[in-house]
Amino acid sequence: DVKVTQSSRYLVKRTGEKVFLECVQDMDHENMFWYRQDPGLGLRLIYFSYDVKMKEKGDIPEGYSVSREKKERFSLILESASTNQTSMYLCASSGNFRGAYNEQFFGPGTRLTVL
């Protein structure tokens, strides 16, 4: 079974803190994604990566950065957390072999609250 794990299910941080959200997949997938999910807005893509050390901006990259030093790990970084970044963050991965055909596999999500 494909497994995508995220470092925390729940996280509470203060405004201005630097926040790291970690995601690890065990299926040797090339592609990894970070989304945020907000009520009424669905899933919005923040960043994605097609390969190690490679990153592409998604629809809402402002206020976020990412790091992919190893194939299995994709980190989302909030440089200075703000209250409007309170959200559910979902990580996903997919293989590259069949391109757009491949389904994405999701982690359990991290519910981040910024106070």
Add this chain to the structure above:
Amino acid sequence: AQKVTQAQTEISVVEKEDVTLDCVYETRDTTYYLFWYKQPPSGELVFLIRRNSFDEQNEISGRYSWNFQKSTSSFNFTITASQVVDSAVYFCALSEANTGNQFYFGTGTSLTVIP
């Protein structure tokens, strides 16, 4: 412009009723894929089905069925004889051959099945 539209934000049905979740998509690609995911209260998105743009056959899997119609750009999902365990948020998504592995998600439909 929204590539995937799920006009139904919330639906409530009584157990054993049938329910259809609507999904309308927009793309200029001739090769594309449509997906449905289920997000139970636990939070993790679960892949349900994929359809490619060249296969308009309807699909049935147990109580679930999917109706893909290119003429109306729709990919609707029907649950027959709904059960309480079907209560979840359901997302429709699109991927396009020309944009590779990126998914475009709808805003989701929250289904509540009342016992």
